[in-house]
Amino acid sequence: xxxxxxxxxxxxxxxxxxxxxxxxxxxxxxxxxxxxxxxxxxxxxxxxxxxxxxxxxxxxxxxxxxxxxxxxxxxxxxxxxxxxxxxxxxxxxxxxxxxxxxxxxxxxxxxxxxxxxxxxxxxxxxxxxxxxxxxxxxxxxxxxxxxxxx
Amino acid sequence: xxxxxxxxxxxxxxxxxxxxxxxxxxxxxxxxxxxxxxxxxxxxxxxxxxxxxxxxxxxxxxxxxxxxxxxxxxxxxxxxxxxxxxxxxxxxxxxxxxxxxxxxxxxxxxxxxxxxxxxxxxxxxxxxxxxxxxxxxxxxxxxxxxxxxxxxxxxxxxxxxxxxxxxxxxxxxxxxxxxxxxxxxxxxxxxxxxxxxxxxxxxxxxxxxxxxxxxxxxxxxxxxxxxxxxxxxxxxxxxxxxxxxxxxxxxxxxxxxxxxxxxxxxxxxxxxxxxxxxxxxxxxxxxxxxxxxxxxxxxxxxxxxxxxxxxxxxxxxxxxxxxxxxxxxxxxxxxxxxxxxxxxxxxxxxxxxxxxxxxxxxxxxxxxxxxxxxxxxxxxxxxxxx
Numbered sequence: 001x002x003x004x005x006x007x008x009x010x011x012x013x014x015x016x017x018x019x020x021x022x023x024x025x026x027x028x029x030x031x032x033x034x035x036x037x038x039x040x041x042x043x044x045x046x047x048x049x050x051x052x053x054x055x056x057x058x059x060x061x062x063x064x065x066x067x068x069x070x071x072x073x074x075x076x077x078x079x080x081x082x083x084x085x086x087x088x089x090x091x092x093x094x095x096x097x098x099x100x101x102x103x104x105x106x107x108x109x110x111x112x113x114x115x116x117x118x119x120x121x122x123x124x125x126x127x128x129x130x131x132x133x134x135x136x137x138x139x140x141x142x143x144x145x146x147x148x149x150x
Numbered sequence: 151x152x153x154x155x156x157x158x159x160x161x162x163x164x165x166x167x168x169x170x171x172x173x174x175x176x177x178x179x180x181x182x183x184x185x186x187x188x189x190x191x192x193x194x195x196x197x198x199x200x201x202x203x204x205x206x207x208x209x210x211x212x213x214x215x216x217x218x219x220x221x222x223x224x225x226x227x228x229x230x231x232x233x234x235x236x237x238x239x240x241x242x243x244x245x246x247x248x249x250x251x252x253x254x255x256x257x258x259x260x261x262x263x264x265x266x267x268x269x270x271x272x273x274x275x276x277x278x279x280x281x282x283x284x285x286x287x288x289x290x291x292x293x294x295x296x297x298x299x300x301x302x303x304x305x306x307x308x309x310x311x312x313x314x315x316x317x318x319x320x321x322x323x324x325x326x327x328x329x330x331x332x333x334x335x336x337x338x339x340x341x342x343x344x345x346x347x348x349x350x351x352x353x354x355x356x357x358x359x360x361x362x363x364x365x366x367x368x369x370x371x372x373x374x375x376x377x378x379x380x381x382x383x384x385x386x387x388x389x390x391x392x393x394x395x396x397x398x399x400x401x402x403x404x405x406x407x408x409x410x411x412x413x414x415x416x417x418x419x420x421x422x423x424x425x426x427x428x429x430x431x432x433x434x435x436x437x438x439x440x441x442x443x444x445x446x447x448x449x450x451x452x453x454x455x456x457x458x459x460x461x462x463x464x465x466x467x468x469x470x471x472x473x474x475x476x477x478x479x480x481x482x483x484x485x486x487x488x489x490x491x492x493x494x495x496x497x498x499x500x501x502x503x504x505x506x507x508x509x510x511x512x513x514x515x516x517x518x519x520x521x522x523x524x525x526x527x528x529x530x531x532x533x534x535x536x
Contacts, residue, residue, distance in 0.1 A: 059458050062472040066465040100509045101476055106423025143424050144466050 054087025248518025268341025270349025
């Protein structure tokens with residue numbers, strides 16, 4: 001195990017692990033479009049589908065960090081396009097709270113991001129993922145990562 | 151009688167007037183509310199010793215009268231002891247009143263049947279700390295104490311032999327004694343959010359020490375005071391402008407002291423925040439007492455903080471605490487109970503305030519101040535017009 005870690009850090013560039021929450025109606029479709037359109041993106045993201053960005057509970061994000069995620073992205077329909085009328089407004093409010101909390105906790109500001117991606121924006125999806133991965137690579141592994149988790 | 155009116159009042163009953171603080175107005179008012187059937191129950195403090203009291207719910211006017219006199223206590227989770235909709239009168243420090251309003255916002259307490267009789271508060275002291283302070287700083291036997299008073303910035307204890315022992319509060323707090331830390335930086339001294347705000351600040355002239363200053367804040371405040379006057383339990387006289395000015399001045403001075411304490415205790419953490427929090431919470435034994443006593447927590451059984459967290463987790467921080475941090479950001483009133491009950495002596499109130507202050511300042515939102523602003527999620531959606 002220790003050997004594997006060593007080779008990974010010396011021979012290859014460190015790849016962050018990112019948890020991404022996508023809403024069923026827009027962003028998850030956006031991920032599909034990105035695949036169908038063959039837009040290149042780094043393989044750092046693990047996508048979890050939720051029905052609506054408004055379903056995003058602070059617990060999910062906090063748990064992702066505690067489990068060892070280096071960054072958390074969450075994404076939903078553009079403002080005004082929510083399948084459930086105002087779910088994404090609720091997401092913005094929770095995001096404000098989480099952002100303030102993560103900052104006070106001492107995690108880097110860059111580790112949490114909210115972005116809107118619609119089902120047709122495959123290219124944008126790939127772009128958001130690429131940019132976020134670059135961002136996380138700059139700040140390095142999360143200090144909340146448990147022992148033994150790569 | 152109108153909202154905003156100020157009076158000075160006292161109990162007509164000789165016994166209540168002498169035993170109660172500042173003329174016994176509050177005791178008389180609460181007893182009259184019970185006797186006349188305005189309320190079904192009253193929350194009073196039952197004395198356990200010179201330094202300690204527990205809140206009890208009673209329907210016996212005699213028990214209310216027996217509880218006359220001021221004491222140190224902490225907010226209670228009203229909803230846990232009374233059925234929703236019970237007509238109840240509650241003497242309340244600002245933090246008691248604020249916690250009750252926060253419970254009402256979350257559907258735990260019916261604010262329309264809860265009469266909050268506010269009491270001015272300059273801070274409370276922890277019973278165990280008071281005993282220790284008496285032994286080490288005052289060099290007195292705690293059992294010998296019969297009275298306690300704060301006057302001109304000095305904390306005065308009276309012993310059985312009638313002698314008074316005074317030490318400056320500033321000096322005591324410098325050494326880590328005195329009021330609870332959360333009380334030191336609390337800037338809410340006059341319970342403007344309560345139905346009626348009572349206290350001895352602003353009582354001057356002949357009435358000093360014999361009357362209570364009363365400010366009417368709501369219709370319910372009018373009801374409970376008029377009820378007591380009709381019952382012949384209290385007498386009032388309009389407060390003069392000079393008294394009002396003095397009351398405001400005392401409040402202003404207390405706020406300045408609080409602001410200084412705020413700077414002292416809540417200045418930004420030096421070094422790594424994460425290390426500070428991991429270190430501070432590493433002593434946690436997962437007893438859950440902080441959540442049990444929290445007067446603004448309305449989740450009850452099966453709350454997210456406890457359900458998603460397990461003592462077998464090997465995380466660097468407990469999910470329990472992280473969820474509590476988020477949940478308290480829009481509701482922590484800084485009452486200090488979590489710190490009091492923590493068996494591992496974790497400064498929880500301090501930590502919760504660190505998370506809550508920035509966001510409460512950003513949104514200019516003070517929890518528990520009135521019923522018109524719902525918890526945050528509601529506010530923002532209403533403002534955005536959705």
